Amino acid sequence: MKFAVLPAASLFALGASFAAFAQQPAARENWPEGKGKDVVSTVCTGCHEARRFTAGGGYTPDGWQTVLDMMKNIGAPIPPDRFDDVKQYLVANWPEKPKPKPVVIPGDVKVEFRSWPVPTPGSRPHDPLATPDGAIWWSGQSANKLGRLDPKTGEMKEYPLKTPLSGPHGLVDDKDGNIWYAANWAAHVGMLNPKTGEVTEYKMPDPKARDPHTPLFDKGEKNLWFTLQQANMVGRMNMATKEIRLVTMPQARSQPYGMVFDSKGTVWFEEFGGPRLASLDPETMKLTEYTLPNADTRPRRLAITSDDVLWYTDYSRGYLGSYDPKTGKAREWPSPSGPKTQPYGMTALNDVIWYVEGNSKPNLLVRFDPKSEKFQSWEIPTGGGVVRNMMPTRDGKGLAIAESGVNRVGLVEIK
Numbered sequence: 473m474k475f476a477v478l479p480a481a482s483l484f485a486l487g488a489s490f491a492a493f494a495q496q497p498a499a500r501e502n503w504p505e506g507k508g509k510d511v512v513s514t515v516c517t518g519c520h521e522a523r524r525f526t527a528g529g530g531y532t533p534d535g536w537q538t539v540l541d542m543m544k545n546i547g548a549p550i551p552p553d554r555f556d557d558v559k560q561y562l563v564a565n566w567p568e569k570p571k572p573k574p575v576v577i578p579g580d581v582k583v584e585f586r587s588w589p590v591p592t593p594g595s596r597p598h599d600p601l602a603t604p605d606g607a608i609w610w611s612g613q614s615a616n617k618l619g620r621l622d623p624k625t626g627e628m629k630e631y632p633l634k635t636p637l638s639g640p641h642g643l644v645d646d647k648d649g650n651i652w653y654a655a656n657w658a659a660h661v662g663m664l665n666p667k668t669g670e671v672t673e674y675k676m677p678d679p680k681a682r683d684p685h686t687p688l689f690d691k692g693e694k695n696l697w698f699t700l701q702q703a704n705m706v707g708r709m710n711m712a713t714k715e716i717r718l719v720t721m722p723q724a725r726s727q728p729y730g731m732v733f734d735s736k737g738t739v740w741f742e743e744f745g746g747p748r749l750a751s752l753d754p755e756t757m758k759l760t761e762y763t764l765p766n767a768d769t770r771p772r773r774l775a776i777t778s779d780d781v782l783w784y785t786d787y788s789r790g791y792l793g794s795y796d797p798k799t800g801k802a803r804e805w806p807s808p809s810g811p812k813t814q815p816y817g818m819t820a821l822n823d824v825i826w827y828v829e830g831n832s833k834p835n836l837l838v839r840f841d842p843k844s845e846k847f848q849s850w851e852i853p854t855g856g857g858v859v860r861n862m863m864p865t866r867d868g869k870g871l872a873i874a875e876s877g878v879n880r881v882g883l884v885e886i887k
């Protein structure tokens with residue numbers, strides 16, 4: 473069987489190794505017999521380990537359909553006449569395992585959920601971007617497209633990227649209305665001009681810098697900053713010269729992830745691979761690390777309030793955490809639905825924290841008011857399918873969310 477060629481960068485992003493592939497046939501012999509086993513055991517292990525789909529939480533039949541749509545988009549050579557066999561085999565053998573039931577906490581704030589399916593099936597809308605014109609953009613990671621939604625009319629437009637399998641991840645807009653993205657599978661940051669559809673790519677200068685993530689402009693758009701999770705780096709591109717400078721983390725597998733600026737322009741980011749936060753001097757790129765109290769904490773996304781207190785979702789332990797660099801004090805609160813809820817996408821709006829429990833079924837939208845230290849929460853009506861990121865709309869009246877596993881973008885209107 474011939475496989476579509478997946479760039480090394482993607483394999484790297486998957487953490488796959490060919491040595492691991494070689495060990496798999498033994499494990500696969502233990503799989504139950506069934507129509508579709510032959511295709512699954514060959515096609516589905518061509519790019520990543522079988523563990524990628526056998527060791528996780530499993531999927532519902534609809535969930536497997538979305539996964540297969542995503543894999544088809546990425547180039548998995550599933551013979552069309554065997555598609556149903558493959559789906560049935562996966563559905564029968566790796567059904568969705570029970571997930572935490574979300575705990576709804578009542579309160580005074582009212583929200584209204586709206587959501588739109590994106591045009592390309594299996595897009596895996598990874599990150600949302602709310603722009604000043606009221607539009608919501610999304611990165612269609614496995615469709616290799618960026619998309620734009622006008623929530624007033626429901627009109628949507630998709631923009632194809634230039635390099636196949638770019639794997640667009642985070643998004644940010646510049647003052648001219650261009651949309652910048654981090655090509656997580658293809659080692660570049662790129663700019664889409666929505667007026668012309670033209671895409672410009674800026675390659676990473678170091679072959680090790682494979683997976684840029686979370687692009688963010690500093691004040692005045694002097695630099696575009698980004699983290700590189702598997703490459704274990706943080707980088708910035710000078711917008712005048714387009715020169716890219718990279719810093720490697722002092723400890724292996726730190727996995728820099730979510731990033732914010734404080735009021736003084738210092739860059740803060742999380743280390744998903746360790747229980748740490750880190751800051752960077754924006755001029756010298758001198759790095760300082762801060763260890764969080766619990767060794768098992770895995771901070772994923774980061775938010776900041778106007779008092780420069782940092783807030784993080786603790787993905788591995790199911791907590792909301794805060795860290796005040798002025799006092800060095802860290803605090804934490806258990807997420808409403810417990811330790812297995814994988815808090816993920818988060819943001820701050822008017823000094824209130826919002827985040828999503830991505831493993832609760834349906835996903836739970838959580839509001840936390842730092843003043844009263846009170847939680848309020850809502851089930852996301854579409855299920856959410858793991859909300860990996862969110863951001864406030866530019867009028868400050870709502871939240872844009874990307875619903876990766878249900879192939880939708882959403883808007884949460886706060887009343």
Ligand code: HEC
Nearest residue numbers: 478482485486515516518519524525539543546547548549
């Ligand atoms: C052409 C390469 C390729 C093939 C073949 C392939 N995959 Fe994937 N798969 C990927 C990539 C790339 C990702 C995304 C990696 C990431 O973001 O970490 C992925 C991710 C996944 C995920 C995780 C999805 C998620 O949202 O987290 C599952 C499940 C999966 N693949 C199942 C399968 C199955 C089942 C097959 C066989 C039908 C298959 N893959 C074949 C490349 C491939």
